[in-house]
Amino acid sequence: MKKDASAHFKQSTVLPWVELRVANQSNACYQAHSHDEFSFGIIDSGRAEYRNRHTNHHIGQGDIVTINPADVHSCNPERGTWSYSMLFVDSGQMGQMQQEVMACSDGGHRQDYLPFRVALDRSPLVGQRYRALFYDLQAEVGALEVQTRLFDFIEAAFGQRSDETIKAPSPRLKRVHETLLDDVTRVHQLEQLAAEAQMSRYQLLRAFKHYYGLPPHAYLMDEKIKRAKVMLKSGHQIADIAHTLGFSDQAHFQRQFKKKIAVTPKYYQSHFIKLGDV
Known part of the structure; x- marks a missing residue:
C-alpha cells in the first residue's frame, strides 16, 4: 500500500467511538484488508476499483461504499488521484443504535448488529444523510445533534421504519418538551431525555419530530x-x-x-x- 500523505484521521470528540478520515487528491492503493468497525464513506472526486464480497465495482463521485466488520476489501484509484471521506464506527455501538431503529420497525431485536445489505449504495437519501452526519461530526456540534444524524443514516441505510401513526403524545413526551423549553441553555443529553420519556433514543427522536416538527436538537x-x-x-x-x-x-x-x-x-x-x- 502506498503511503497516503494527503489522508487525515480524526477521532470524534463528540462520539469517541467514531473515527473520521478524509483523503484529498490521494493516489494511495489499499490491498485486501478488513476492519473491526463498520466503515462507510462517499467518493468526492476521481474513480477507483473497489472490491468487496467477491465482487468488483467501479466507483466514482457520489458513490457510497459500505463495509461491514471483517469484510475483506480493497480499493485502488483507476487513474490519477481520488478524494473521499470515510467514517469508522464501533460495531457494538452501531449494533445498539440499529436495534433501537429495528425494534420500531419490526417489533423486536435481531442480532448483535445488522450488516449492510449492499457493498455499494447509490441511494440519494443515504448519500444526503451521510453528508449531514459527516459534516456535523467534523464540525463537532452537540452530541444530541450528531446522534440524531447517525440514527437518520441507520434508518436510511439498514431499513425503513414502518408507517404506523402515533396517535397522541404521551405525558412523558410532553415532559421532555417542557424540559427543553424550561432551560434552553442546558446541554441536554439524548440518553437522559429518552429515560425521562421512557422510550429508546430512536423512539424519542421519531415521536418528538412527529409532534413538534423537528428533532430535539433542532x-x-x-x-x-x-x-x-x-x-x-x-x-x-x-x-x-x-x-x-x-x-x-x-x-x-x-x-x-x-x-x-x-x-x-x-x-x-x-x-x-x-x-x-x-
Missing part, C-alpha cells in the same frame, strides 16, 4: 432563535443575547441566526421597524 435551536428575535427587538446587546441563550460564543449565535433568518442579528435589529415608527 427544536431547541429554533426556540433559541425565536427568543433571540424578541430580545433583539427589545434592544438587548448581541453579546448578552448569545450568553443568555447559551451559545458557545457570539460568532456561534450569529451563524445560527443567519441560517434561520438569512440575515445577521445586527442587521435584523437595525432594520426592525417598530409599529410606532410606521
Whole structure:
C-alpha cells in the first residue's frame, strides 16, 4: 500500500467511538484488508476499483461504499488521484443504535448488529444523510445533534421504519418538551431525555419530530432563535443575547441566526421597524 500523505484521521470528540478520515487528491492503493468497525464513506472526486464480497465495482463521485466488520476489501484509484471521506464506527455501538431503529420497525431485536445489505449504495437519501452526519461530526456540534444524524443514516441505510401513526403524545413526551423549553441553555443529553420519556433514543427522536416538527436538537435551536428575535427587538446587546441563550460564543449565535433568518442579528435589529415608527 502506498503511503497516503494527503489522508487525515480524526477521532470524534463528540462520539469517541467514531473515527473520521478524509483523503484529498490521494493516489494511495489499499490491498485486501478488513476492519473491526463498520466503515462507510462517499467518493468526492476521481474513480477507483473497489472490491468487496467477491465482487468488483467501479466507483466514482457520489458513490457510497459500505463495509461491514471483517469484510475483506480493497480499493485502488483507476487513474490519477481520488478524494473521499470515510467514517469508522464501533460495531457494538452501531449494533445498539440499529436495534433501537429495528425494534420500531419490526417489533423486536435481531442480532448483535445488522450488516449492510449492499457493498455499494447509490441511494440519494443515504448519500444526503451521510453528508449531514459527516459534516456535523467534523464540525463537532452537540452530541444530541450528531446522534440524531447517525440514527437518520441507520434508518436510511439498514431499513425503513414502518408507517404506523402515533396517535397522541404521551405525558412523558410532553415532559421532555417542557424540559427543553424550561432551560434552553442546558446541554441536554439524548440518553437522559429518552429515560425521562421512557422510550429508546430512536423512539424519542421519531415521536418528538412527529409532534413538534423537528428533532430535539433542532427544536431547541429554533426556540433559541425565536427568543433571540424578541430580545433583539427589545434592544438587548448581541453579546448578552448569545450568553443568555447559551451559545458557545457570539460568532456561534450569529451563524445560527443567519441560517434561520438569512440575515445577521445586527442587521435584523437595525432594520426592525417598530409599529410606532410606521
